[in-house]
Amino acid sequence: MTQIPLAERLRPKDLDEFVGQGHLLNQDKILNTLLDRGTIPSLILWGPPGCGKTTLARIFARRVEANFVSFSAVLSGVKELRVVIDDSKENTKYNGPHTILFVDEIHRFNKAQQDAFLPHVESGLITLIGATTENPSFEIIPPLLSRCRVLVLNPLDKEALDAILNRALTDTERGLGGLELSIETEARECLIQRSDGDGRTLLNNLEIAAELAVSARPEGKGATITIALIEEAIQQKALRYDKSGEEHYNLISAFHKSLRGSDPDAALYWMARMLAAGEDPHYIARRMVRFASEDVGNADPQALTLAIDALKTYDFLGPPEGELALAQAAVYLATAPKSNAVYVAFGESQADARKFGTLPVPMHIRNAPTKLMKEIGYGKDYRYAHDYPEALVDQGYFPSELRERVYYRPTNRGHECVIKERLDKWRKILAQRRSHKGI
Secondary structure, eight states: OOSSOHHHHTOOSSTTTOOSOHHHHSTTSHHHHHHHHTOOOOEEEEOOTTSSHHHHHHHHHHHTTOEEEEEETTTOOHHHHHHHHHHHHHHHHTTOOOEEEEEETGGGSOHHHHHTTHHHHHHTSEEEEEEESSOHHHHSOHHHHTTSEEEEOOOOOHHHHHHHHHHHHHOTTTSSGGGOOEEOHHHHHHHHHHHTTOHHHHHHHHHHHHHHHHHTOTTOSSOEEOHHHHHHHHTSOOOOOOTTSHHHHHHHHHHHHHHHTTOHHHHHHHHHHHHHTTOOHHHHHHHHHHHIIIIIGGGSTHHHHHHHHHHHHHHHHOTTHHHHHHHHHHHHHHHSOOOOHHHHHHHHHHHHHHHHOSOOOOGGGSOOOSHHHHHTTTTTTOOOGGGSGGGOOOOOOSOGGGTTOOOOOOOSSTTHHHHHHHHHHHHHHHHHHHHHHTO
C-alpha cells in the first residue's frame, strides 16, 4: 500500500466523483449553477469534518481554471497572506489566472488577521473560500461575512458513505481494488455508522482494517474484512444494534420503562447505549417529548417544556455537547411525579368519538356570526362564564347523549393534586347552585 493515505488518494478531482451535498450541487442548485457559469464568488463553507469542504474548493478552482492556493489558519498567518497577495497582483499584471485562496479552519484567525482579507476580497483581487466547522455568525467578523456567501454542508448520509466505501474497494488505480477485498455486511454497517457522516474517518478506518485483513492472508489478495477487524481498526467494540430491528425496539422500550419507573440511573444507561450505538438523537428526544405527555402529564406540566427545550438545545449545540441536554431531560422526566390521566382521558374521548359518530353540537354553544343563524337559534341562551361568580356557569357543553361523561380524572400526584382540588371545588359549587334551584 502506498504511503499516501487512502482518503487523499481517493479525493474527488471533479464533481463526477463527488458524492453528497445534493442540496448545493444538484441540477438548478446554487453551486451547480455557479460552476456552469464559470464564476465562483467568495464563499464560507460551513460543515462538519469530512463532508467535502476542501475537496469542493479544489474542484471549484479546477473548473474555473484558477490559481488555487491553500493554507491552514492553524499554521499560517498574515505574513503568508501577504505573499499570496503579492503573487496575485503579479498574476493580474500579466493576465495570469485568477487566485482562489482556500483557508482551512478560517475561524481560527483572530479579528485582526481576518481584517487583512477584506480589501483584497472587496477589490476582487482574490476569491476567498473559507472552511469552518464553527458557526460563522460567531467566528467570522461581520465585514468579511457580508462579502462572502455562506454555504452549509451536511454530514454525509448513509448512501453517500456507502458509495465512497464501494469506490474505495473497487478502484484499482487510487483505491484498494487491486487487493480484491470483500467486506461482511455487518462490518460494512459498522464502518459507516462509526464514521458519523465523516468520509475521511470512513476511509481511514477502512484502510487500517484492510491492512489487518491483508497481513493475515499470505497471498495478500482476496481477504474478507470482518466485524472483528473493524473493531480492531477503530479500537472500539461495535455495540449490537440495528436501528430497524429488534434491538432498536428493545433499547427504546428499556429507556421508556426506566423513565416511567422513576429510575434516572437506568434511563441514563439506556440512553448512553443508544447514542453509543448510533441512534438518531432526535428519535430519543421525540420519545421523551411523548413521554412527558403520556406518563408525566399534568403532574408536572413543566416536563413537556423541558423535553422540547432539550431537543432545541441539541439542535443548537450538536453533538457531543447537545447530548448533555438530552441527559438532563431524561433525569428530569425520570424524577418527575407521574400521571397518565391525560393519556387515559384522551383515549376514552377518542373511543366515544368513534362510537357515537357525528353528534350535533348543542345549539347554545354554536357560533352565530350571521343574522340567519341567530334567528334559527344558534347561540341562544348561551351564558358567558365571566359574568358569573368564580367564572362558573351551570350549562352543558356535551351533546345530550354524553352529558354525564367524565374523562379526565387527575391523580393526587404532583401538580395534578392542585388540579384535582380545583375541579372538585368547581363541581361542589355547581352542585350547590343546582340544589338551590331545586334541580
